[in-house]
Amino acid sequence: MLLNADFTKHAVVIPDNAQWTCSPQPGVERIMLDRIGHEQARATSLVRYAPHSEFPMHSHPGGEEILVLSGTFTENGTDYPSGWYLRNPDGSSHQPSSHEGTTIFVKLRQMVKNENQFIRIDTNDSSNWHRMTQRDICPLYSDNMESVALIKLAAGERLFCSPVSGGAEILLLEGEMTDPNGIYPKGSWLRFPPGDMPALIAYAGGVTLYLKTGHLNPATLTGVFP
Incomplete structure (x- = not known):
């Protein structure tokens, strides 16, 4: 799949033109913003977890960047409410879930291989x-x-x-x-x-x-x- 894959051009997605679609995981939907590839893709997305939904443990070649937009995102048993920023480097793995439901902004496979930092920042902290x-x-x-x-x-x-x-x-x-x-x-x-x-x-x-x-x-x- 190629979606907004020409980085020499402008790309705009506004809420009225966006559509939530089911992911392969029950209870998890997404709005694809840009994408190169299918399920193993370089991708930028909005992802919405229904209450009590989860992904199995998986790894992230090329890393993963997350901004929690609403609800509470849980990673490996640790809760991250709305406003938290997470950055997991190339080759890292995790098991994400949400008890109450959450919407997150996610970027996949967009980090260089020599980046090795795990970052957790609470943007609600003044x-x-x-x-x-x-x-x-x-x-x-x-x-x-x-x-x-x-x-x-x-x-x-x-x-x-x-x-x-x-x-x-x-x-x-x-x-x-x-x-x-x-x-x-x-x-x-x-x-x-x-x-x-x-x-x-x-x-x-x-x-x-x-x-x-x-x-x-x-x-x-x-x-x-x-």
């Missing part, structure tokens, strides 16, 4: 947030290939003031953003190719968003298979 360049930022991960953070923007603030040399990917967690093409509501996913300078501006009330940059540089793009 000590993880910092004021930088007139915006609030919760850093999640950074290396010489990519940077990942949650960002809060005030109404009217522009997200990008220069081209994104390695591309950018956004998930709107709270609020709305606008550009000349329209308004993007909460839950919208947007991806921009290297060299673009999106004219995204926070709409009334401000926004909170997940932002990953740098990872779409052709020289460092990982998990793209022939």
Whole structure:
């Protein structure tokens, strides 16, 4: 399967155009955002667990990145409520489940092989947030290939003031953003190719968003298979 697999082009998925589909595991549904491959895929998805659903123990070649959007996600018996960020490196394994139900944002097979950190960050903890360049930022991960953070923007603030040399990917967690093409509501996913300078501006009330940059540089793009 190829879905939004050309990383030189813009990609946008807004909630009104998204469709939940069943995964092979009972009680687990997903919205596919981008994908190269079938069940063993380089993929970016929203995944929804019904209450009392679980996956069997499995490994993750190429790593896995998770942001818990609602409910409580459980991994190997440890609970991670809404707002937790998890990063499991290449070759790691786990048994995920949810007692109450959860929705998570997931990126699979997109890490370099020499990344070996397990990261767990509670973005609800105010000590993880910092004021930088007139915006609030919760850093999640950074290396010489990519940077990942949650960002809060005030109404009217522009997200990008220069081209994104390695591309950018956004998930709107709270609020709305606008550009000349329209308004993007909460839950919208947007991806921009290297060299673009999106004219995204926070709409009334401000926004909170997940932002990953740098990872779409052709020289460092990982998990793209022939």
